[in-house]
Amino acid sequence: MEKLRRTMLFMPGNNPGMLQDAAILGADSIILDLEDAVSLTEKDSARILVREAIRTIDYSQVEVVVRVNPLDTEFGPQDVDVIARVKPDTLLIPKANEEEIKLVDKLLDKIEKEEGYPPGSIKIIALIETALGLENVYNVIEASRRTVGVLLGGEDLTADLGIERTKEGEEIFYARNKVATVCRALKVDAIDTPFTDTNDYEGLEKDTAKAKGLGLTGKSAINPRQIETIHSVFAPTEDELKRALRILDAMEEAEKEGKGCCSLDGKMIDAPVINRAACTVDQGIRLGLISGEGGAR
């Protein structure tokens, strides 16, 4: 079963203490950051530190994602070359457009061959944070079979658009819609931009609910204390799970009786309803809220 990416937690790549504890903070994925969190004078030391952390520390409970520097800087290609050799799960590519993804894909092909890793085993998440990247997001994802998701970078995107970034986030409504729709079409994860006020849990909950409501599948976090709130929004509620299970039961019943469709509580159950229920149950199983095949429901 594929791992969930409800939360992707940014951790600075130059902080040994944080790298040591990154895996235990409860996030589904950790993003060890070599880009914005690291100053120019520390780029090389952070790269070495992250490499050694991946080699040494047990990150088996989480997806390890490394955000490399932009490929058009001197650091980007070096980051890919050094980090990919210790086999992180995924690379997060900033300012992503088709060319960047193709370039990384090629670099990874070469490194995987040299290191004897299975081809295509290192995945890519595209960080969409430019107007061009956003408009081209379909092709960005299609640029590599490695791409498993898109992360929307709201701060840089609004800067590129020359508009103000607000707490309410109306200005990224279109971007969220676009990313969510394309990701759903191509069956990859759509990860929302972080909520930057780390002390406003109510705001975080609203912002996360907004993203979920538009179809995004997860959210990045910039502080470990944000994880619980985000997870609570993305987890199906007990009522949602119960209803989904009843829908699936009703459908099975109908199938046994040879009926094409059925109803529950007086409402018609058709394919979209069944699909949604199946998604909810699948998520419930993945989160351990209910047990899977053969187990008691």
Place this chain on the structure above:
Amino acid sequence: MKTILGREIPDYIKGYGHVRPFQGAFSDVGVKTRTAVRLTSVIPNDQKVLPSLEDALDKLNINDGMTISFHHHLRNGDYVLNKVMERLAARGVKDLTVAASSIFPIHAPLVEHIESGVVTGLVTNYISGPVAEAVSKGKLKKPAIMQTHGGRARAIESGELHIDVAFLAAPTADTYGNVNGVYGDAACGSLGYAVADAEYADKTIAITDHLVPYPAYPIEINQVFIDYIVKIDSIGDPKGIVSGTTRITKDPVALIIAKRATEVIKASGLVREGMSFQTGAGGTSLAVAAELKKIMQHEGVVGSFASGGITGYLVEMLEEGLFRSLFDVQCFDLKAIESYRDNPTHQFMSASMYGNPHTKGAVVNNLDIIILGATEIDTDFNVNVTTGSNGVIMGGSGGHSDTAAGSKLAIVVTNLMKARLPIIKDKVITVTTPGESIDVVVTERGIAVNPKRADLLEKLKMTKLPLMTIEELKLLAEKITGVPKAVATSEKIVAVIEYRDGSVIDVVREVDSVS
């Protein structure tokens, strides 16, 4: 000679005397005797207020070799110990034993008195700062005696620790010696640690900066125990006495530990009507209280009491109806002081009532849950809160051993690694609290249950908590940090660690280098 924990301790320690080795938390119980007190009675019209500290010292006639005592309610804002010691040193008194319930960095001038031979003995429950380093370096002539809060009260009441003169810092005192801690510039709230000193010393002198007409109210320590009263300019710095706010930690790792600890409490079945709880003032401890509060609210449970040093956070829980009462031996912040002063359900307890094992029942015996810290834990669950990983004294039991022994569920919360060092060892450098009193260790990476608590282990197995053996937890840390080299110590004993019953649970030896 060995303790029951296998610690090698001499039969006789110079400057301490004959050693009674620790034989188990409840090996020394039964018929006990309190000592008789020698006092000087007064007649009507005798005046107790003296013009100055100098006059008081003249009257008290302090000689070489005497034991004088202080309480630590003014914590790192205390001026009284330093002022008294300065005058005594000027008078040429030598060879004093200072029995201070705790010693803080503000008491740094004590180091000079130790070096000059004015002070040759220390009896205390907790030392931090320069005095701790001086003791670790072997500067004190006799080994320091380190007790527990309950153990100190026991030692005084039994006569084992005889106090010639008790200097009682009094935030408020009246002209006939009634004292309270809730009014005055140096208000500190409860005076729980000062009670045994006042009642059992040959002479007790109240030193105050807030002298009020007779009678003072409320009265915490009353006139029948006070020989003299002296007014000075200031007994302490309020900034060092209380911290304005006590905050819950924001450290994500500490929050994970707190959350896990609370899940352990829940799984233990102790979240129930009438439950009782104690935790310290540290960020992680308060985070446990915050998590527990959520569960108590969710389950609609009302606890009987919370105890110990009291913080504003516990006061909030009292005011929200989550506990029926608080037992307060010392107040940690202004909010606690105000509540203690104004709310009758926020009750006083003396150190003896809190933790003395040789009474007809201490409050710790009624305690369900205690949250404790540790600088080191070993695979036998013994805990060290006395020395750091370098072997240098940096704390002491305080109420650690008392509450661990009395409570139904003693939880140690700690990071698995601190400053690149693993916290779980084969053997702790110093045993403060015996493993038999510790039920479970909660870290960010795993939880270890004392094998003696098979019942608790069974309950925790029903949860998703990451259970491990303590050995597995130790290996997990060592995989990241490596195994640190043992601390090199000399043979010289610099401190004797007394368990709450007065037996010797361990000794601290001089470390080769103190950085």
